[in-house]
Amino acid sequence: MKVILKGIDEIIEKLSSWGLVFCVFGMLSISVLSIVLRWFSTSLHWSEPFVRHLVFMSTFLGGVLATGRGTHIGIDIIGKWLETKGRKDLCVWIQRVIALASFCTLVWLIVASKNFMVIELKYGKPVFWGISSGFLVGIIPFGFGLIAYRFFWLFLGSFMGEDIIKEGH
Secondary structure (H helix, E strand, O other): OHHHHHHHHHHHHHHHHEEEHHHHHHHHHHHHHHHHHOOOOOOOHHHHHHHHHHHHHHOOOOOOOHHHHHOOOOOOOOHHHHHOOOHHHHHHHHHHHEEEHHHHHHHHHHHHHHHHHHHHHHHOOEEEEEEEEEHHHHHHHHHHHHHHHHHHHHHHHOOOOOOOOOOOO
């Protein structure tokens, strides 16, 4: 079971890294192309909304990577204080509680964003290339789902011998 869960986490890490590279490269390429095309008094009408959604996707992929590496935003005053006192065992439990609370919060956000996506699918308009805004806001539950899995793995992995306290904490 541990091998499967860790394997899924590693696949998410690799796909997120490559997806982030693709998004950043795409944002830069399309933005530069739009600037160059302005010199010739032409434009790509779909470029701005496409780049906006690539930025949106990049934000979630960055969150996925930060979560897995333990570099996401966090206030960890108690954890740092406990580490200086040599109480790594309590530190691990604090990290477990944080991972579980984050996972539960993300599950709630996934449900809420899925409901939002359903409304957008029903009432949304095409944004570019005939793609409905409902499909594009699907980035939200997808991104939250990936981040939730990473927190789920951090929580379960901590009981399976995985070190959840990352360097620099």
